[in-house]
Amino acid sequence: MGAHDEESGKQAPPPGWFPDAEGSGMRYWDGSQWTSHYDAPTSSATSAMLSTGVAAGRKFFTGVAGRAWWTFPRIVGATVLVVALLVVILVASSLGGSSSISGDAIAGALKNAVPESTALNEATVSCQDVSHPASGEASDCNVDYGSGYTSRNVRVVFTDSSGHFEFSYLTGMYYQDYQGYVAPGT
Secondary structure (H helix, E strand, O other): OOOEOOOOOOEOOOOEEEEOOOOOOEEEEOOOOEEEEEEOOOOHHHHHHHHHOOOOHHHHHHOOOOOOOOOHHHHHHHHHHHHHHHHHHHHHHHHOOOOOEOHHHHHHHHHHHOOOOOHHHHOEEEEOOEOOOOOOOEEEEEEEOOOOOOOEEEEEEEOOOOOEEEEEEEEOOEEEEEEEEOOOOO
């Protein structure tokens, strides 16, 4: 590692070739001071970098030219920004409430989705809870019509994460498709 710069209190960079402050090529830094060794630019990219003064020689090390993007205050600032953003996201998601839907809420929405004259409205319906409704997630419901009647299973399939669902139900001799909605968190 390079020597400690007494004026600025910074650690000097290690020995090596660096852009010359005057823009005349590369100059050798021995770890504590500039030497008299120079090397001409070897490519147009190097020449362009040197002519703009970006990271040029002594100015770079003393902070007179632009600072490197990775300086300590910028790292701390970026870290604080990322942490603050994560906190905002976590708080916002916790304020949204629970996205789970109880089986009882699904059963009630199932009954509300069919016409009142349908036998489903008179039946006892029990459905599985859904922890996080999403497209394709389902709740299996048991429809019990009482003694003397065959109970039937109905599969409620969610079409999105907002609580919209669809199902097929045997009405008379044909299956009828129905759609409904149940609010997440109920």
